[in-house]
Amino acid sequence: MVKQAGLTLVELLIASTLGLILMVGVVQLFISSSDSFxxxxxxxxxxxxxxxxxxxxxxxxxxADYWGCLRSVEIDNILDPSGDGYDADYHDFEGVEALEFDIAGSAGSLVENSVIIKLKGVRSSGIRMSSTHQVSASSTQIKLESLPSGVLGKDGVVMLSDCQNAVVFQLTSVNDSSLTIGHNTGSVVDPGNMKRTGSSCPNGSNSANCFPDLYESGEIFLPFSDTYQLQEDASGRRSLHLIRGISGTTATPTNFELVSExxxxxxxxxxxxxxxxxxxxxxxxxxxxxxxxxxxxxxxxxxxxxxxxxxxxxxxxxxxxxxxxxxxxxxxxxxxxxxxxxxxxxxxxxxxxxxxxxxxxxxxx
Structure with a gap:
């Protein structure tokens, strides 16, 4: 038998070339798969x-523009316009336009020339006023049939409606054990509820706490005043944001980032x-x-x-x-x-x- 004498230079070059071609193909396949992924x-x-x-x-x-069994023009709003933090864009619900538009300027983080959408209305909470408890114009407490946890809280804003009258007010107390909510005036919460000065109460009410009508029954609704707009952060990333003006647990506008890019x-x-x-x-x-x-x-x-x-x-x-x-x-x-x-x-x-x-x-x- 002839002894093994190794590879010739030609054989080595051919093997290297074939290996290189195979490697290039594998790399191209990897890059293509990576790009596709x-x-x-x-x-x-x-x-x-x-x-x-x-x-x-x-x-x-x-x-938008849902107000239960009434229309916005029939709703009384007793949130105090002179209270701290009052903003008509978010806190005014008396005869307001429930759908408004604006164009973003160049100031701040807004995306210039993008459309801003402002919506108002109410959502059902499933909470009803107790039929055995009458709410007079001088009462500051409302008895409820039920009070689910986490839906209402002190500082939140709600609407009470009996399909004849409706009133938007801020909660100053929420008592889970007694199933009651309060709407006192003064500096308990911000912006707070109006206190009568002369004849400044809605509907001409003379009640000291400005609650305008008598309610023998009714449903609690959750008003909303939502603003959708585009904002840009410091890195240039743009996102859709929601500014939620109020809820059943707060009257302070809160900015949420919803969708990026x-x-x-x-x-x-x-x-x-x-x-x-x-x-x-x-x-x-x-x-x-x-x-x-x-x-x-x-x-x-x-x-x-x-x-x-x-x-x-x-x-x-x-x-x-x-x-x-x-x-x-x-x-x-x-x-x-x-x-x-x-x-x-x-x-x-x-x-x-x-x-x-x-x-x-x-x-x-």
Missing amino acids: RMAEAIGRMQESGRLAQDILGRSIRN VQDLQAQVGIGPEGDNVINSWLEVTSGNLSTINSSYVKAVRLSILVRSPEDRVSRQQQAVCFPAWTDCSNDANLWRPSSADDRHYYRVYNSTYSIRNRLLDTGT
């Missing part, structure tokens, strides 16, 4: 953000006469249209939400999208593009239309 993850998170923003805004818009929010509104389900025209929410929109009867809202992927360098080229949705994108120049030519985020536009169901089917009676 990053792209799928980025698109998935972007879709999640867009759908979540749609769900939150849509649900809130549909429920929401880059812009634009809107159109459907306007029509009160008393039917007809929309006569659509107006885009712009600075020039704000006065007309906020003084009109808005029945529907069309939203266009621009969302981007959390990660950069996932797109091979700068993205161009049709935003807002009602833009004529047949001309390429009208497409929206990020300000940086080196931006490689993915962008997607989410469009939806929501009716304000408490207005669209309103009979006007």
